[in-house]
């Protein structure tokens with residue numbers, strides 16, 4: 001039997017075993033075609049079937065209303081940080097909510113293209129929380145308001161999304177897309193790199209409202225215009241076919257788990273096990289995020305000192321846990337419990353944490 005690690009990697013991250021096994025079973029010959037899906041034309045009926053079905057699954061699972069486009073782009077969510085201001089600023093100001101490391105990258109990139117405004121920030125408390133929605137200051141003439149739904153590094157997550165009134169709302173959902181139900185109609189655009197909850201790296205899903213896409217100056221390269229990809233069903237150039245196929249399998253797996261409501265229930269239970277281990281430790285483990293901003297995806301915590309944290313990582317690795325070392329910018333520990341991380345892995349981690357405390361507390 002295959003030995004699978006307790007994989008808590010932050011991204012690329014665990015994929016469902018069933019999905020990997022299905023991909024394996026059709027790796028060499030894809031559905032009677034005599035070749036793998038990587039070897040066929042992206043303009044042929046077989047690939048196009050997978051491509052369009054993947055859009056259909058996203059529409060169904062997220063309940064995407066009429067009037068939205070689904071795009072499969074490349075260059076990761078990081079490229080979206082630039083494409084957004086390139087397409088939508090056009091002399092206006094982009095408003096951003098500063099929630100942590102990824103929001104900061106999005107703002108820095110926008111500054112290369114125009115002016116930005118910080119609508120709210122949690123920098124004063126080291127990004128341990130999502131700023132309270134009633135403190136948001138969004139000028140009405142902002143080109144958009146950009147938020148980072150889940151800060152992967154700090155381990156915070158919006159529990160509710162802001163109502164930006166007439167200002168179009170854009171969300172980076174890279175680390176929590178498909179982890180809970182979402183009302184897409186609240187947003188002018190959402191986007192996510194695939195490598196956490198959707199599949200392998202290589203494809204970025206963008207969902208954008210038709211009327212938000214406007215003409216852009218000729219100085220914006222063809223590949224960096226949303227319009228190009230809308231007009232060509234994301235087949236303007238060669239798409240990352242294998243990644244999109246994997247997203248298709250992951251979406252079918254999510255469907256089989258009861259869709260987003262079912263997935264959310266599991267995510268709440270899974271992250272709950274680990275938060276419970278933190279909260280029951282009497283201060284041996286300290287959660288980084290404030291309780292009302294805790295992420296279901298990335299659970300960040302610290303021990304008394306770095307030496308003990310190093311010992312924790314080493315001991316966890318010896319027990320088959322992978323990826324628990326926190327990001328270098330925050331330090332400490334981080335358990336990323338995305339959709340595909342099994343309940344058993346979270347249970348094993350909670351048990352390991354209790355045991356480690358017993359022998360080191």
Ligand code: PMP
Nearest residue numbers: 076077078102152172174175193
């Ligand atoms: N935004 C968030 C919230 C992320 O977690 C990441 C990746 N960790 C990115 C953006 C950047 O994504 P990519 O590596 O796909 O460019």
